[in-house]
Amino acid sequence: MKLQTVHYAELNARQQESYNFQRVSGVLADYGFTTIRLTDDWQGADFIVQHIDGEQLSKVQLKGRYTLAKKYMDKDLYICFQDRGVWYLTPHDELLAWAQQNMNIINTERVVENSRLVLVSTSVSSIEVVS
Template identity: 55%
Template sequence: MAAFEKIEYRLLNSRQKENYNFQQIAARLADYGFNSIRLTDDWQGADFIAVHIDGETFLKVQLKGRLVIDRKYSGKGIHIAFLHGNELYLYDHDKFVQHLEDSELIGADSVTWHQQGFRSWPSPPSWAIIYLSEYRIAQ
């Protein structure tokens, strides 16, 4: 067997990146008592289910490559998981949207949100990092 060599994430195609991110996130969640079950299709908006060993906590998780909000996830009990560097964030989509609307962080002039129902940030702004700090899953 050849020696193991680390891969370069940037060289992966989009499907490979999604698989890689799932494995990274599932490993991190395992440290917190979650078993992650990958779904073959987006069941009720979820890419995977995270089930806690307490037998009560069950999360429908949508895997993303960045911070996002999307109306298609509203009202479905979806959590969004994304990696930002070495940091993992797993946040309740609807609570985050409510926070954005309550604090007027999405202004009336946001065409992407108000007209298209979608908004993403390639790199989370400082206000988002502050809000998401309670949703950061430490290594």
Template identity: 50%
Template sequence: MFEEIDYRDLNSRQKENYNFQKVAARLANYGFNCLRLTDDWQGADFIACHIDGETVLKVQLKSRLTIDKKYVGKAIYIAFLNHADCFLYPHDAFLNALIERGSLTETSRLWDEEGRRSWPRPPVWATQLLQQYKV
């Protein structure tokens, strides 16, 4: 009755819906209820509310490891899937770790000119940093 889909056959909106469902399912294991927003609210695609009644995360859903100057200072978490792994990291803390490690500097061309940087697959140096944010 059910036939699995091939992610590559989905259009961009369908991929975003698919990724949201996958991330939300993972976060449910940790007591979060994820509420999808109809348009970005304070930079967030969805809000993850914890059962403790106090913890609320503003989450931007991405298809890859991403940092962006437009998220700085907004208390945004970035969520992305990498094969079977799901990562959820606080944008600013991760950005600061990259700068401290020398993996990203203010003189990096893409960062300096475009204000963002992303990697289709996390580089080896990033996978070490990301392990603490694996969901």
């Protein structure tokens, strides 16, 4: 077996999603979670997390960056993304409400309704990180 480091930017979109899933699964394992990757989005989720306590089970949408979308609203769904080497896992609808109240976004509701809202240049330091 030949082990060679890959360069994320050289991976295609599907490979990047697999890479991100593996990376975040390792981080979540440190907090007692196992992950189950779904082959097809189920109720908006890319994967399921289950805690070793047997009581916490959540659907998660994995993104390459801070992303909000109408199609994820009201689905009891978490959004997981990385920013500057830090993984964030937060309820989508709570993040959307926070963004609408705290960020200078023009026509946020319209943007969310008509497509998806992607914020890549905004500080996310005020977002609660679930750990």
